[in-house]
Amino acid sequence: MLEWASGAKGDLIPTWNGRLLASKVDPYKEAKIWVESHADILSYTEGIFVLGLGAGYHIRELQVFYPKVKIIVFEALLDLVSAKSLRSWQENGQVSVYGGDLAWNFFSSSEAKDMLSGLYIVLQHKSSMEINPTFYQNISNRLVGRTWSSYHHILKARGTASFLSEVQVTSRDELISIKHIMDALKENKNKTSEDVLWSCLSELVK
Numbered sequence: 202m203l204e205w206a207s208g209a210k211g212d213l214i215p216t217w218n219g220r221l222l223a224s225k226v227d228p229y230k231e232a233k234i235w236v237e238s239h240a241d242i243l244s245y246t247e248g249i250f251v252l253g254l255g256a257g258y259h260i261r262e263l264q265v266f267y268p269k270v271k272i273i274v275f276e277a278l279l280d281l282v283s284a285k286s287l288r289s290w291q292e293n294g295q296v297s298v299y300g301g302d303l304a305w306n307f308f309s310s311s312e313a314k315d316m317l318s319g320l321y322i323v324l325q326h327k328s329s330m331e332i333n334p335t336f337y338q339n340i341s342n343r344l345v346g347r348t349w350s351s352y353h354h355i356l357k358a359r360g361t362a363s364f365l366s367e368v369q370v371t372s373r374d375e376l377i378s379i380k381h382i383m384d385a386l387k388e389n390k391n392k393t394s395e396d397v398l399w400s401c402l403s404e405l406v407k
Contacts, residue, residue: 203216203280208223208224208227208228209226215281217332220331228258232261236259236262243270246270246320246321247270247319247321248273248316248319248321249267249273249322249324250273250274250323250324251274251324252323252325252326252341253274253329253330254278254300255326260296270295271312271315272297273297274299275337276304276329277332277333278300282298282300297312304340308357309358318359323341325337343355
């Protein structure tokens with residue numbers, strides 16, 4: 202059940218079944234530390250996926266530090282998504298939130314193609330992850346998993362083909378491996394080995 206607690210400085214802190222989703226002492230400081238802990242990878246990204254809305258303070262801090270980077274947030278609790286009191290970030294089009302079962306709508310949205318075609322990172326909000334780990338793991342697998350199933354979902358969202366698409370696999374849950382890349386080299390004889398190799402690798406590391 203979603204409830205609200207009052208922080209030490211009067212800030213509203215959401216709780217779920219008694220579990221705090223942000224610090225009651227100083228949620229702004231906590232959020233700043235969270236963002237700074239990811240600074241090494243945030244400095245070069247073109248898009249940010251956040252697993253967990255929490256109290257929203259960490260989203261606000263991402264905007265402060267990275268005002269030009271698109272942010273997509275996935276949240277398991279629809280009640281949190283609709284809570285206007287959590288809008289601590291600037292609603293300027295930089296942040297989009299997808300919640301509950303509707304979170305999967307992102308992958309067929311116009312935002313998906315741009316986000317998944319560029320260099321992006323996936324960040325985890327620990328307090329949120331602990332509430333519904335299965336939901337967030339499924340989203341994470343779709344974004345960064347490298348099974349054939351997740352890989353083809355990403356390609357579909359990007360609207361692009363792949364040198365790996367003709368490779369035969371025994372299961373869609375099979376992990377993409379070096380062997381598959383080598384098979385792609387054999388299947389694409391009209392391309393140079395270097396072109397195929399680098400194209401495969403660039404697709405897989407995004």
